[in-house]
Amino acid sequence: MTLITDYTGDVDYIKNREHDDCDSMMTLLLAKDPSNCLLICSDKRGNIARFINGINNHTPEGRKKQNLKCVRYSVNGECQVLLVATRDIAKGERLYYDYNGYEHEYPTHHFV
Ligand SMILES: C[S@+](CC[C@H](N)C(=O)[O-])C[C@H]1O[C@@H](n2cnc3c(N)ncnc32)[C@H](O)[C@@H]1O
Numbered sequence: 677m678t679l680i681t682d683y684t685g686d687v688d689y690i691k692n693r694e695h696d697d698c699d700s701m702m703t704l705l706l707a708k709d710p711s712n713c714l715l716i717c718s719d720k721r722g723n724i725a726r727f728i729n730g731i732n733n734h735t736p737e738g739r740k741k742q743n744l745k746c747v748r749y750s751v752n753g754e755c756q757v758l759l760v761a762t763r764d765i766a767k768g769e770r771l772y773y774d775y776n777g778y779e780h781e782y783p784t785h786h787f788v
């Protein structure tokens with residue numbers, strides 16, 4: 677659970693980005709009413725989190741590479757997405773997390 681980074685960017689309603697081809701959008705908040713769901717768009721303003729690798733969800737090797745997980749916490753009353761370590765990580769190791777922790781919509785068949 678060592679904090680690696682938070683996932684920063686502009687926050688918007690998912691409904692406003694349905695036709696956006698940005699490949700670094702992160703779900704921030706899933707709500708019962710879909711019109712209230714929020715996401716983080718990091719293409720214009722973001723941080724290092726947008727460049728962290730995703731695992732291949734279709735191979736056993738993909739799962740083995742995972743060394744981070746994505747969690748959501750309320751920090752000072754605001755929802756935040758955090759990437760935290762799931763195990764000890766050696767210096768120089770590549771970082772990987774599961775892009776499809778909740779919605780299973782991100783295509784990863786081609787991920788190495
Ligand atoms: C969240 S990153 C976004 C990078 C984006 N172009 C940017 O500038 O913010 C997602 C992209 O990184 C690449 N990527 C992430 N993990 C990968 C992996 N394991 N193998 C191959 N490509 C990967 C894919 O091209 C994917 O579309």
